[in-house]
Amino acid sequence: MTTDPDGPGDDGLLAALPAEERERLMALARDAVLPAGTRVFEEGEEADRFWIVRSGTVALDVQVPGRGAAVVETIGPGGLLGWSWLCPPRRWHLGAETREPTRAWEFDAAAVRDLCAERPVLGLALVTLVAETIGERLRATRTRLLDLYGPQESGRTP
Template identity: 55%
Template sequence: MSPSMALRLNHALPGEHRDRLLRIGREVRFAPGARLFDEGGRADRFWILRDGTLALDLHVPGRPAPVVETLGAGDLVGWSWLYEPYVWQFGAQTVTPVHAYEFDAVAVRLMCQDDTAFGRAVEHWVGRVLAHRLRAARTRLLDLYGPASGGGAP
């Protein structure tokens, strides 16, 4: 199983925790080009993609926002909702039509507080997603803005 596959909901949470989480999600749809959130905005919800494609981007002053990762079915959209100060660290925009489950962040954080096993599972999953996304962003930014390869000074 690839590392990114292990981060998807079906593989990331035990069945009972996954089912419990999905019971409080509401189904939503977004057209291509819909902006779900912008970097710096209030992170009060998150999504799990059922189908479609979404691009995560990052603000770079003086440049167009580069896409740092593209997400698909089963992927978690948003991790900033779990960690104070609950502010988005990336932006997100749909590439294709998207069908997703949407979750209220406060409700899920309360579930995590009330059930420590559930909370540990969710925090472990989101933490792994966070680490993966930061590595992907770093790699992408180095590809775009790092020194040209070739080994020497110009």
């Protein structure tokens, strides 16, 4: 997958939006440059923004009592970082940290929700994309946690 470091690109999440709605959304975008090791957000904090990764990678993690953070997925170029901004109570369900220097389009959640209320076509498209992202993250989290904490093979054949 390729992305244009200076423009919105035509792949990833943005490619799924109708062109006119993509332009309206991108009018709200702010360029964000995040150094490697930046803690982008913490599980449980207010989710007041989201990002579309342009370059670099961001690890999503979940806090496991007594064990600390477990990485459940890594987001790369074209991926949506953060969906909790759309769904009440609007608190992050995971934490996120950059793995390498990362550039992203950053969006103010309240401004995007207002735009979606004005533009139902955009709202439906974003809700659909966020729902797909939630499903992917749930599957990835379940798989990763089963790998880490599920029953181990006993070495016996059934």
